[in-house]
Structures are given as C-alpha cells and as structure tokens.
Amino acid sequence: MNKEILSGNEAIARGAYEAGCRVASAYPGTPSTEILENTVNYKEIDSAWAPNEKVALEVAIGASFGGGRALCTMKHVGVNVAADPLFTLSYTGVNGGLVLVTADDPEMHSSQNEQDNRNYAKFAKVPMLEPADSQECKEFTRLAFELSEQYDTPVMLRTTTRISHSKSIVTLAERVSGLAQPKLVKNAAKLVMLPGNARVRHPFVEDRIKKLSEAGATMAINRRELRDTSIGIITSGVCYQYVREALPDASTLKLGMVHPLPHSLIREFAAQVDNLYVVEELDPFIEEQVKSMGIAVTGKELIPLCGELTPGRIRSAFGLQQPQSVSEEKLPGRPPNMCPGCPHRGVFFALNQLKAYVTGDIGCYTLGFMPPLSAMDTCVCMGASIGMATGVSKVVSAEERKRVVAVIGDSTFLHTGINGLMDMVYNNSPSTVVILDNRITAMTGRQDNPASGFTLMDDPSHSIDFPLLCKSLGVKHIRVINPFDLEQTKSVLQEEMERSETSVIITDKPCVLVKREGVFQKGPAYTVEVERCTGCRACLKIGCPAIEWRPSGDGSKKGTAFIDPLLCTGCDVCRQLCKFDAIGRAK
Amino acid sequence: MNKRITNILLVGVGGQGILLAAEILSETMLLAGFDVKKSEIHGMSQRGGSVVSHVRYGAEVFSPIVPEGEGDILFGFELMETYRSLSLLKPGGAVVTNDLRIAPPSVLMGQEPYPEGLTDRIRARFPDLLLLDGQKLASEAGNVRAANTVLLGAVSRRLDIDEHYWLQAIEKMVPKKALEVNKKAFLLGRASDWSKP
Numbered sequence A: 001m002n003k004e005i006l007s008g009n010e011a012i013a014r015g016a017y018e019a020g021c022r023v024a025s026a027y028p029g030t031p032s033t034e035i036l037e038n039t040v041n042y043k044e045i046d047s048a049w050a051p052n053e054k055v056a057l058e059v060a061i062g063a064s065f066g067g068g069r070a071l072c073t074m075k076h077v078g079v080n081v082a083a084d085p086l087f088t089l090s091y092t093g094v095n096g097g098l099v100l101v102t103a104d105d106p107e108m109h110s111s112q113n114e115q116d117n118r119n120y121a122k123f124a125k126v127p128m129l130e131p132a133d134s135q136e137c138k139e140f141t142r143l144a145f146e147l148s149e150q151y152d153t154p155v156m157l158r159t160t161t162r163i164s165h166s167k168s169i170v171t172l173a174e175r176v177s178g179l180a181q182p183k184l185v186k187n188a189a190k191l192v193m194l195p196g197n198a199r200v201r202h203p204f205v206e207d208r209i210k211k212l213s214e215a216g217a218t219m220a221i222n223r224r225e226l227r228d229t230s231i232g233i234i235t236s237g238v239c240y241q242y243v244r245e246a247l248p249d250a251s252t253l254k255l256g257m258v259h260p261l262p263h264s265l266i267r268e269f270a271a272q273v274d275n276l277y278v279v280e281e282l283d284p285f286i287e288e289q290v291k292s293m294g295i296a297v298t299g300k301e302l303i304p305l306c307g308e309l310t311p312g313r314i315r316s317a318f319g320l321q322q323p324q325s326v327s328e329e330k331l332p333g334r335p336p337n338m339c340p341g342c343p344h345r346g347v348f349f350a351l352n353q354l355k356a357y358v359t360g361d362i363g364c365y366t367l368g369f370m371p372p373l374s375a376m377d378t379c380v381c382m383g384a385s386i387g388m389a390t391g392v393s394k395v396v397s398a399e400e401r402k403r404v405v406a407v408i409g410d411s412t413f414l415h416t417g418i419n420g421l422m423d424m425v426y427n428n429s430p431s432t433v434v435i436l437d438n439r440i441t442a443m444t445g446r447q448d449n450p451a452s453g454f455t456l457m458d459d460p461s462h463s464i465d466f467p468l469l470c471k472s473l474g475v476k477h478i479r480v481i482n483p484f485d486l487e488q489t490k491s492v493l494q495e496e497m498e499r500s501e502t503s504v505i506i507t508d509k510p511c512v513l514v515k516r517e518g519v520f521q522k523g524p525a526y527t528v529e530v531e532r533c534t535g536c537r538a539c540l541k542i543g544c545p546a547i548e549w550r551p552s553g554d555g556s557k558k559g560t561a562f563i564d565p566l567l568c569t570g571c572d573v574c575r576q577l578c579k580f581d582a583i584g585r586a587k
Numbered sequence B: 001m002n003k004r005i006t007n008i009l010l011v012g013v014g015g016q017g018i019l020l021a022a023e024i025l026s027e028t029m030l031l032a033g034f035d036v037k038k039s040e041i042h043g044m045s046q047r048g049g050s051v052v053s054h055v056r057y058g059a060e061v062f063s064p065i066v067p068e069g070e071g072d073i074l075f076g077f078e079l080m081e082t083y084r085s086l087s088l089l090k091p092g093g094a095v096v097t098n099d100l101r102i103a104p105p106s107v108l109m110g111q112e113p114y115p116e117g118l119t120d121r122i123r124a125r126f127p128d129l130l131l132l133d134g135q136k137l138a139s140e141a142g143n144v145r146a147a148n149t150v151l152l153g154a155v156s157r158r159l160d161i162d163e164h165y166w167l168q169a170i171e172k173m174v175p176k177k178a179l180e181v182n183k184k185a186f187l188l189g190r191a192s193d194w195s196k197p
Helices: A010-020 A033-037 A053-065 A074-091 A116-124 A134-151 A193-217 A237-246 A263-272 A285-292 A309-318 A344-353 A362-369 A384-395 A408-424 A466-474 A486-498 A536-544 A573-578 B018-032 B079-085 B118-125 B135-141 B144-156 B165-174 B176-190
Strands: A003-008 A023-028 A044-047 A070-075 A098-104 A157-160 A167-171 A223-225 A228-235 A248-254 A257-259 A275-279 A356-358 A402-411 A432-436 A478-483 A503-508 A526-528 A549-551 A559-565 A583-585 B006-013 B035-040 B050-058 B071-076 B089-098 B129-132
Touching: A003 A134, A003 B018, A010 A033, A010 A070, A010 A098, A010 A134, A010 A157, A010 A167, A023 A033, A023 A053, A023 B035, A033 A044, A033 A070, A044 A549, A044 A559, A053 A070, A053 A549, A070 A074, A074 A098, A074 A116, A098 A134, A116 A157, A116 A237, A116 A257, A116 A285, A134 A157, A134 A167, A134 A193, A157 A237, A167 B018, A223 A263, A223 A402, A228 A237, A237 A248, A237 A275, A248 A263, A257 B135, A263 A309, A263 A344, A263 B135, A275 A285, A344 A362, A344 A402, A344 A432, A344 A486, A344 A536, A344 A573, A356 A384, A384 A402, A384 A408, A384 A432, A402 A408, A402 A486, A402 A549, A402 B035, A408 A432, A408 A466, A432 A486, A466 A478, A466 A503, A466 B018, A486 A503, A526 A559, A526 B079, A536 A549, A536 A573, A549 B050, A573 A583, B006 B018, B006 B089, B018 B035, B018 B050, B018 B144, B050 B079, B071 B079, B071 B144, B079 B089, B079 B118, B089 B144, B118 B129, B129 B144, B135 B144, B165 B176
Parallel strands: A023 A044, A023 A070, A070 A098, A098 A157, A228 A248, A228 A275, A356 A402, A402 A432, A432 A503, A478 A503, B006 B071, B071 B089, B089 B129
Antiparallel strands: A003 A167, A167 B035, A223 A248, A526 A583, A549 A559, B006 B050, B035 B050
C-alpha cells in the first residue's frame, strides 16, 4: 500500500477525499489553513474560501442538507464566529455527513487566546473526535463522516497545532464509492428550526449523546492499553504521544472520542489501575467529567493549565528526572517582522508621528504595535477594530476623539469588519477607518479572498471594489492613497482624523509575497551613499529588515546605514526619510 | 530493529529553507524503512522569526517533538540561532552549523550588538562541531540558495543511511529545475571533513 509522510492537515484533506466528501469550505486560520489548500488538489471536492467561518459553516450545512458530504475547517477562534449556526445544526442534524474541524492552538503560536474547543462539543451537544497523529487524522475524518450520518449529527474533529503541523507516515486508501447522488428533499420538521420543531428535536439531541456515550465503550478509537497498572492515564490527542514518551510503562486509556465520554469504559479502566490520572492540555475537560462520575482522579494538580505540554513537562509533573541541559542566556530576540517592501510600514510610521490611538485588528499589520513603529493600541478579534473605534470615541473628550483611528486589512474587513463600518455610519461616529488593502489574506500565507479576484480553485472571480462598497454603506469621505508616499499618507490621515464624520482611507499597494503575475512588482534596490550618510538613524525608524546600522567600529556611537540589495524591494519609503539625500537607486 | 530514536533539530531564520531540508530528511528516513515524525511551528515564523524543526526517526516514534535535552544532532542555519538552541541537545551531542550571521531587528536598528565569538562558545560546550560556509559551497554547486542542501549533506555523514536514499528523497522533494544544483550541493556537504574530536 502507498505510504506518504503527511501533516495532520494534509491527512485530514486526504481523509475527506477518501470519505467521498464533495464540498469543503473554510476561512483560513493558523493552524487549520492547509486543510483546504490540500482538498483543492482533489478535483472531486468543491473547495472554496468563505469570507468568514459562519458563512463557511452555512455553506457546509447547505451541502449536507442537499445530501452531500461536507467538510468545514477553521481555527479555534473561528468556531466562536460559527457558533450560531453550529448550535442549531446540532438540533437539525444532517443529511450528508458534516464534519467541522476545529484546529486549536495551545501555547498561542499564532493566536490571541488559547480557548479549549472541546468545551464547544459539550456545549453544542455534538460528538468530537481527537486524532493523535496523521494516520489517525485521516482515519478519524473518514469515521467522523460515517458517525455523522449514522447518528444524524454534525461531528467535530479537534486538532491542535502539534497535530495539524506535525508530519508522520500515512497509509493511503481509495475513495469510497456508491454514495447516494445528492438531491433536494423537503423535510421542514427536521430542517426548519422554529420553536415547535426545535422542541421536538431537543430530546433527540439529548438521546443521541447518551447513545454515543454507550457506543463509545466499544469503539476501536477508544483504546485501553494495559501495561504497569500502578499508574493509569486517561489521555487523548498529541498528549497520548507525550505520555508514551515520558512514561512508557504506564497503562493508558487513549480516547479517540473526547465527547461524549465512554463512561463504562472509564469505570472499567479506573478499576484496573491503582492510581488514575488525566493528562490533557488546557482545561480539565476530561478530569471534571471523570470526577463527576465519582471516580478519584488526579489531573490539573500536576498538569499545567496553560500552554502546550511536552514530554519534559509530563516528566516534571510525575517527579521524574529531567536530562541536564545547558543554562539559557540572554540573546537578542528574533521576533517576526513586516517584510521589506511591506505596504503597511509607511501607514504605521505616519500613525505613530500623528500620535494616533489605533484600534487594531488581526493580520500581519498587528505587528505594527512593535517598536519602532509602535502604532497599534488594541487588538482583540477579527473585525473588532472598527467597533472599538466607535466605542472609544463615545467616551473620550472631543479633542482626543480626533486621534482615534481603526486599522483593518482587506480580508479582515470582509470577514466581520464590514458590520462595524455599517454601525459607524448608522450611528454617526466621527472615527477614521484605514482599510489596508494588500489584495490577499497575507498572515496565513497568501490566501485569496472576495477582493483578490480569484477563487481557491484559481478561477477568476469578481473583485470587490472597496470605495464603491464603502460608498454604498453611506461613507461620505473615502480617500484612496499610496502608502509608500509618506507625505500623502500623513496629510490624508491628518485631514480625515480632523473630520467630524466617518471617513475611510484605503491603501492600494499589494503584499510583496503575492506570487500571481502582475500584482506585486519589485523595483530597483536602493543603496546608501556612505559619504553622504551622517549616521542620523532617521531611516532606522521604519524598522525595515533590509536596513542595517553599521557601527563605525571605533568604539563611538557613530556609524552609517546599509541597505541589503537582496532584501530591498525599492519601495522608496526610507529615501523619503533621509534629509541628506544619502539614499538613492543602486547604480 | 534497534529501539533507539535519533533526534535531529534544524534551527535558523524563516526563509532559509529549513522546512525543505527537514522534509528531505524525513523522506529519506521513510525510504530507508524507519518510522519518522517531523514537527515545527509555522504561521508568524514566516516573517523572519526563529524557526525550529524537529525530526525523529527509529523503529517507533511517539512524540513529534524532541524531548528537551535529548537532541542528537543540532543542525543550524544561522550562528545565533544555533547557539540559542544548544539547550535542546543532549550532553556530547553534535553540532553542524552554517557560518552565517543574520542580524535580528534590534541589531539592525543598532540597539544592541550581534553576540561575539559564538563559534568558540558553541565549541566550548559541544566540541563535536562542524562549521561550514554553506553559502560558499552552495555557490560552488551553482546557486547560493542551496546552502540548506549543503548542510544536509554534512549532517548525512553522521547518519548511517545509504546515499541512494538521500538522493532519492532529494529527487522527490526538490523541483526539477533546481534538482541538479541541489544534488551537487548535497554531495559537496557530504564530502566535508567532519571527524569526531
């Protein structure tokens, strides 16, 4: 049989393909993004980016109601956006199988919080599977589709960053055949959730969870491994791998289905071991339920509540010796940075100079909070910048109100920012909104969106006209600027900040990472004429990775700037900062 | 098969080709018949941040990340990142590092100096050190961007895997137009003199 090394995300895409999935829908979000970037390689699956997670789930729901198998993927915080349809989908159940992947991010490698989405499965009363490696990612995805149809329920599949982004060996199989051809079937009692119908469905949901809990006792994915019975550990997901690494002799109950829990199996396992533990990342999700069954168990007294686990953290928790390692010392950090030639840099430089109070949003531009740009003051969730600007303007003085500016990317604006702008205009807020339109969803790795002009399947599509859209929402003052022109950027910002009505400024330069031809074009590199450079450091204030301070080497604080010709894209921003004409095009 | 797991860490700066080197390494181990797991974090690290990739192989691998202080080989693409990650190595572990300095933002802005004498400081802790000018050897092979494959060639000397598995993995993972340069780069690295101290 064919074996390949796949990431968890690639394996989920493969599992969906093998399961006969017909529709895949998502909004990109680390660590889930690569699932749809891989389903798109299977021509049998209609894969598409939605503008946000709620729409993504609604598309999948429609496909399921029509009778097709549908996959919907998102990062953990995406489920917050999709929660509204999810909770009622639990009542309607499905026609074609529906699998919702939540990719959680313990340790917040690329997230704003580390919520444990196992709680959503319990809250929405739907089953949740949790794979522990790529092979299981593939198999559990297939199984999730089957359980979905068998129990008339959406099934959640939970990964964490270490599962989504780790690679391991997967044995491939063929795509299933013989699934029924989807067609329109009316069934209002099941699919129209008005009170009368929903009241009938709720007892079904409760009964379904009970049946799944009972079935869980004999499901192969809930696996008891008896070794030394002095220690018994209930665990799931990547934590199972860490437990096997750190405590190879301990007995384990590996749960492949983390909701609902298989109560009878847990009781049996607890009776077979002397000391029972739960090893789980983040919340005491399993632990609290086991305790509520009246079983004595140790969990979060030993295991950290915050961040990722590692084999080392588990060893420490169980009092085992750690390998000796050399002590850490302080080194210069290497945080992520905006790319050389990034169109956001000039905007944040100007906002900093204008002492703006910037309500920010989620994207590469969130890095604008870092020195030396230091021009972002809040960041909460997707689309929040505009509402926050409206709110803060309501409470501060008229003079301070002028400093309030919301900053949001194109993809984030279309995700949920647009509602905030509607509110801003409707309620006569005087704030200023900057839409940083770089033509792509850059942060997650350059995904197309409704403004980029292409679909996930690379078909040409309509590209949203931001000025026209803002006009239709009622914005009277709309300015389109070139963010590489510092003077224009600053003066337009200043004018619009002074204004007592809602205004929108749109920047129109593309992300330097867009590979599609004709979108981003690199210009000739700049260079520093050392004879003219006075070492004033003005060009360093934009924090461009292509510009380096070179000390004179005589022990003094003097030095000159240097531009790396390989990194420079010729954006021209640094040249405008040099008062001594020391920066020019390389000859 | 021996139950021992071999732990390799690849560290450097986003954009240096670390992920491709880790992919080739993992593919080689799959071809050679081992169980293999690879792990790293991407996302914000694309924007020039530190990158650490873990590759583990053996008869049966559980954790996809190398337990702290159990690395056998540290494979560094940039000097300070190599130094930063030394704590991941086991005592007596081996270090292959590119002799390259990439200034982080605080150094670019002249706020602090790039640390001095890193090579000696690495050698003082881990005498089994190979320092390579990856960029120079890659240029000899035909493209400075193949430094990652040069370094991979050097690492391959310490892993008891037949050469044809490595070349087969390179053929599978590297785009056709860059294939010849990468094979050459790999063999140049593999020919480096790295005797145990």
